[in-house]
Amino acid sequence: MKSERARLKKKAWAAFSRYIRVRDAGIDGRCECVTCGVSLPWKEMQAGHFIDSRCNAVLFHEPIVYAQCPSCNVWKKGNKVAYTLFMLKKHTKEEIEKFCNLKHKVLKLDIEDLEEILDMYTQKAEYIMQEKELT
Numbered sequence: 784m785k786s787e788r789a790r791l792k793k794k795a796w797a798a799f800s801r802y803i804r805v806r807d808a809g810i811d812g813r814c815e816c817v818t819c820g821v822s823l824p825w826k827e828m829q830a831g832h833f834i835d836s837r838c839n840a841v842l843f844h845e846p847i848v849y850a851q852c853p854s855c856n857v858w859k860k861g862n863k864v865a866y867t868l869f870m871l872k873k874h875t876k877e878e879i880e881k882f883c884n885l886k887h888k889v890l891k892l893d894i895e896d897l898e899e900i901l902d903m904y905t906q907k908a909e910y911i912m913q914e915k916e917l918t
Contacts, residue, residue, distance in 0.1 A: 791897040798904040799843050803830035805911045807850035812917050814850035818865035821852045825917065831856040833866050836886035843900055846874065847882045 785793075807814045808825040815822050817831070831851030834841045841847065849869070855862035870879055892900070911917070 788894055788897065791894060791901065792892070795897045795900040795904070796842065798901050798908065799848075800830040802904040802908040802911070803845070803848050804828050804850050805908050805915070805917055808915065808917060810915050812915070816852040816855055817849040817869045818851055818855040818859075818862035821854075823852055825850070827853075829853055829856045831861055831866070833861075833870055834882055834886050835861065835863075838886055838888070839890040839892050840885045840888040843904075844882070844885060846878075847885070 804814060804825040807817075807828075809815075812824055813822045814825050814828045816828070828850040829852070830848050832841060833847040833849075834844075847870075851861070851866075855865070870882075874882070
């Protein structure tokens with residue numbers, strides 16, 4: 784049986800992923816994959832991480848998560864060469880080095896932290912969806 788913390792982390796991740804995908808969607812409701820350029824409805828995209836790690840310091844870190852198609856995110860394991868080229872256009876080399884070091888950082892998230900993350904990203908996604916008139 785999953786703990787309350789584990790259930791809450793899963794919900795927080797779902798809210799964060801939804802936020803990333805609506806953030807990256809155009810007003811037509813479509814996202815362009817940051818690594819291959821394919822355009823899909825936001826609901827068919829995934830929130831792909833630049834840094835391979837499921838540690839808490841990386842999991843909910845907005846600047847390293849962008850919309851990716853399932854092919855790049857899952858089957859091509861993040862399509863890292865293309866993702867790196869994308870990141871170099873968006874961020875400085877110094878920022879990217881800091882991002883890469885995040886996977887070594889220990890960040891403990893308690894139930895209150897996860898509730899705050901869940902609430903924040905639910906609200907942010909709802910706001911963007913209203914602004915873009917997405918469904």
